[in-house]
Amino acid sequence: MTTALITGSTAGLGAAFARRLAADGHDLVLVARDTKRLREQATELHDRHGIEAEVLTADLSTDAGIEAVAARLSDPRNPVDLLINNAGFGNKGRFLDVSMADELTMLKVHCEAVLRLTSAAVAGMRERGRGGVVNVASVAAFVPRGTYGASKAWVVQFTQGVAKDLAGSGVRLMALAPGFVRTEFHQRAGMGTDNIPNWMWLDADNVVAAALTDLSRGRSLSIPDPRYKTLMGAAKLVPRGLLGGITSRTGRKYGPQ
Helix, strand or coil: CCEEEEECCCCHHHHHHHHHHHHCCCEEEEEECCHHHHHHHHHHHHHHHCCCEEEEECCCCCHHHHHHHHHHHCCCCCCCCEEEECCCCCCCCCCCCCCHHHHHHHHHHHHHHHHHHHHHHHHHHHHHCCEEEEEECCHHHHCCCHHHHHHHHHHHHHHHHHHHHCCCCCEEEEEECCCEECCCHHHHHCCCCCCCCHHHEECHHHHHHHHHHHHHCCCCEECCCHHHHHHHHHHCCCCHHHHHHHHHHHCCCCCCC
């Protein structure tokens, strides 16, 4: 039986990945900051699907948290076959409205943690000749929207670059770039969503299903909905200055987690 490690597993896309992978028979390593929620989630998934669900409490905005998860990914006695780097958050406000400390924390979670955890996981996967990594980005990666979009653009470029470097090794890497997903993301960030049209919202379980299908097909980038694929295709034809104005009116952040 294979094992998947999911960061940010207790809410949003992380919880949806956990539900789907448990239903498919994968053992899980569940990573988040809230031990109580992790234990409740592990118990529920074990009881419902008969899988083993390990709990790892870690804050990926800290070196200690990243190191704890990296150590688990590097353990040759209990190999991880699939890593879902999902942990993330959004800051409310424009550039300079958000404190530098909060901006740096975002980069720590979205970029440094993804870099270090991907490296820890892929080293063993390459030796075994199999494995997969899904790094959760956002369609914000393709529009000019401050630190959040910039961090997600880094995730996309990093993931696709590593996927190219490891081609033929048996290890697959994919960046997942959804649009607005109905999760706790915006509520946790204190962001209003009344100005976002209903047609732009995606279902978390559908996003996960599309992502896993794309990963199995060997794609290095997944935009898991025809509506957003069309939007991102059109975005390539729109001047970036105009595109920034459009995204300002539709919402501060595209937030998948």
